[in-house]
């Protein structure tokens with residue numbers, strides 16, 4: 001399956017490929033990036049960015065692999081990764097992202113999330129989108145709220161054993177109807 005490149009005002013979201021792996025690793029390996037995520041290993045294995053990208057490419061053969069790398073227009077620097085994990089036979093998805101600390105606080109994650117959300121409903125035809133963020137990660141909770149998701153409660157979610165096995169997160173959701181009727 002081919003994944004589309006998406007563009008926003010300041011970013012180009014390219015389907016993640018192994019050639020992006022080293023650039024992704026530069027931020028994925030940092031503790032301040034990994035600490036609130038469920039699955040980003042820390043320490044990050046050397047070469048892990050390329051291995052991750054290869055696994056994503058392999059998933060595309062089975063209709064998955066919806067992961068993009070966010071490149072800053074102009075510099076073409078990779079500054080974040082964002083993806084959709086499809087479930088319910090592709091009718092729903094979980095949104096996830098990590099961004100490079102040296103570009104935090106500029107609205108990039110929110111901008112990328114909005115583009116991926118629009119793509120999820122317009123092109124992929126999803127019925128609903130879910131996400132969650134650790135309650136101790138207010139920046140991510142803010143991204144989800146500003147991207148239009150609605151907080152529906154708290155949830156305990158699984159994280160890597162070395163990170164304690166579970167975390168309390170804020171749970172967010174956006175249905176197709178809510179997306180269609182969103183204020184613009």
Ligand SMILES: CC(C)(COP(=O)(O)OP(=O)(O)OC[C@H]1O[C@@H](n2cnc3c(N)ncnc32)[C@H](O)[C@@H]1OP(=O)(O)O)[C@@H](O)C(=O)NCCC(=O)NCCS
Nearest residue numbers: 033097098099104105106107108109110133138139140142
């Ligand atoms: C969460 C993350 C993606 C945000 O990236 P970003 O590009 O800085 O996000 P944005 O600039 O679009 O938005 C961040 C928002 O959080 C707010 N914020 C940042 N730190 C905050 C804090 N400590 N308390 C409250 N709000 C905070 C910012 O002010 C901004 O909100 P605003 O636009 O209303 O001012 C980034 O911090 C990251 O990669 N963190 C590590 C990985 C991670 O947590 N991934 C998500 C796992 S669920």
